[in-house]
Amino acid sequence: MSDNMYNEILLDHNLHPLHRCGLDCATCSAAGLNPSCGDQLTLHLSIEDGVIKDGSFTGIGCAVSQASTDIMLELIIGKTAEQAQRLKTLFSKMISGEITDEELDELEEAGALQNISKMPARVKCATLGWNTLEKLLKENS
Amino acid sequence: MTDIKKDFPIFGNNKGVVYLDSAATAQKPKSVIDAVAKYYYEENANPLRGLYDLSVKATESYENAREAVRKFIGAKSTKEIVFTRNATESLNLAANSYGRENICGCSEILVAISEHHSDLLPYQNLAAQTGAKLRFLECDEFGEYTAEALQKALTPHTAIFAIAQVSNIFGRVNPIKEFAGICHKNGTIIICDGAQSVPHVPVDVVDLDVDFFAFSGHKLYAPMGIGVLYGKRELLEKMPPFLYGGEMIEYVTRESATFAELPHKFEAGTVNAGGAVGLHAAIDYIDSIGFETIIKREEALTELAFTEMQNIPYINIIGSKNAHEHNGIITFTIDGVHPHDIAAVFDADSVAIRAGHHCAQPLHQYLGVQSTARMSIGLYNDEKDIERFIETLKTVRRRMGYER
Incomplete structure (x- = not known):
């Protein structure tokens, strides 16, 4: 069951996150809260001319939320806001079990979280960072 | 064993x-499940009002359950046993109904820091509505509350002190009897959340001298959807109803109503007789062990x-x-x-x-x-x-x- 949820990619991003830090050059930040467990994280982005130049996150969460957010940042840095929004939409499709194989390829390492779609209790953990991203992009478009 | x-x-x-995960909800013995099924197979009718044999049977089963609860927690009278949906509803009933008559802008409500949200939010709401001050009694890192800290935290304005007999985090039994004595000397009533204590330790509400005591059936091996509020009769008598509707009235005109006697005054609408019967069976099961x-x-x-x-x-x-x-x-x-x-x-x-x-x-x-x-x-x-x-x-x- 849940053991195959904790694959190497997820464990590695949780134990050795690339983007869990502050961001001095951030142009915008938004907080996301998972009310069912009280976990919260803050997403920081530096957006210039519609391009996400850099990003990071701070806060506390389970391995799923931490790894998911870290993988997300790895994916969206260097992309335009529109491209990032598209990835968010694809991620949501994956979590609701509606994604095609081609679309899954676009998600790269985030595909490691596909099994979460079978664990309803953890969906909120996996989508916490992504929902915060969507909120941030909407507020800053 | x-x-x-x-x-x-x-x-x-x-x-x-x-x-x-029994502190969240306990599993149910076959005797409880069977008792609920038997009630619906053989005895079901709307209790308390019907003038025919089946309704009399249903009423008997429901009221026998009340007597079983009375005995289980050592209350003096079944008038002091109000059936609710769960401990949360029991605590809301106590906070709302007692609070409406007895709390004003100059009152203070003292709540133990380890309380479950169900024993905190009703007072947060009461404080917001009345302007009363909400204060907290803090424990040490081992979850211990001391009589000295309670004495210090009480003021002449403290109207209510709310604390669980057993915290759902620490599992520790709080010295409720001692705390009740301290509260009463100060003119403060004590509301005790017994949701986590009743499955594990025998409770005697008279010995504890608590003013209100709340618990859920479902943590006590009974079905979900049945709970209990014990309240001292002299307090319950003076309190206004919590919910209004059928089964809780004596006489109704276009403009006004007089309310039923205790405990029915607090049991508006059709009651959960099947749940009460299940709770009765759960108490019997616990007694048998x-x-x-x-x-x-x-x-x-x-x-x-x-x-x-x-x-x-x-x-x-x-x-x-x-x-x-x-x-x-x-x-x-x-x-x-x-x-x-x-x-x-x-x-x-x-x-x-x-x-x-x-x-x-x-x-x-x-x-x-x-x-x-x-x-x-x-x-x-x-x-x-x-x-x-x-x-x-x-x-x-x-x-x-x-x-x-």
Whole structure:
């Protein structure tokens, strides 16, 4: 069951996150809260001319939320806001079990979280960072 | 005594599952499930009003359950036993109805910091509506509340003190009788949340001298949807109804109504007779085993788990360092692993434990922990369950990518 949820990619991003830090050059930040467990994280982005130049996150969460957010940042840095929004939409499709194989390829390492779609209790953990991203992009478009 | 498990059909239908979340809700013995079925098969009608044989039978079953509850908690009269949906509704009833008449802008309400949200939010709301001041009684890191701290926290304005007999995080029994004495000397009433105590320790509300005492049936091996509020008769008599409608009236005109006698004044609408019958059967089941046996079993299992856990350096147990002060509830953290992930690893091994803030966020903030994992024992658990729990516990860090 849940053991195959904790694959190497997820464990590695949780134990050795690339983007869990502050961001001095951030142009915008938004907080996301998972009310069912009280976990919260803050997403920081530096957006210039519609391009996400850099990003990071701070806060506390389970391995799923931490790894998911870290993988997300790895994916969206260097992309335009529109491209990032598209990835968010694809991620949501994956979590609701509606994604095609081609679309899954676009998600790269985030595909490691596909099994979460079978664990309803953890969906909120996996989508916490992504929902915060969507909120941030909407507020800053 | 391992035969107790056989009384619970859920374990036969979920082979290999270790259930260690009884503080969230307990499993139900066959006798309880059968009693509810028998009520609906043989006795169902709307109790309290019908003038025919079946309704009289239904009323009898419902009122017999009230008598069983009265006896179970040592109340003086069945008039003091109000059936509700659960402990949350019981506490809302007490806070709202008592509060409406007795709390004003200059009042203070004192709440223990470890209270479940259901024993905090009704007073938050009451304070917001009346302008009363909400204050907190703090415990030490082991979950202990002292008489001195209570005495200090009470002021001439403190109208209500709310505290659980057993916290759902610490598992520790609070000295309710002593606290009730201190409160009454100050003119303060004490509202006690008994949701976590009634399954584990015998309760005598007269001896405790609490003004209100609330609990849920579902944590006591009874069905979900039935709860109890005990209140001292002289207080309940003076309180206004909580909900208005059928079954709680004496006489109604276009403009006004007079209300039924206790306890029906507080039981508006069609009651949960099937749930009450189930609660009656659950009390009978507990009586048939006896608290002496329950306490002996649960203490032995708590100690077994506790001792093993204390030997693992990266495990931190919340509350007392003494297993006997946990009453089957062990809340813990594992260094470097989020409690959600702890519970998920346990789930992979078919061991059910709880993770999160356990509806006690202010306590977690006070203790400086984000969230915790919790294992809790019921009378059906056995040594094998604890062994399985410890086995998985020892693998959690490795399975989350740590070397050990």
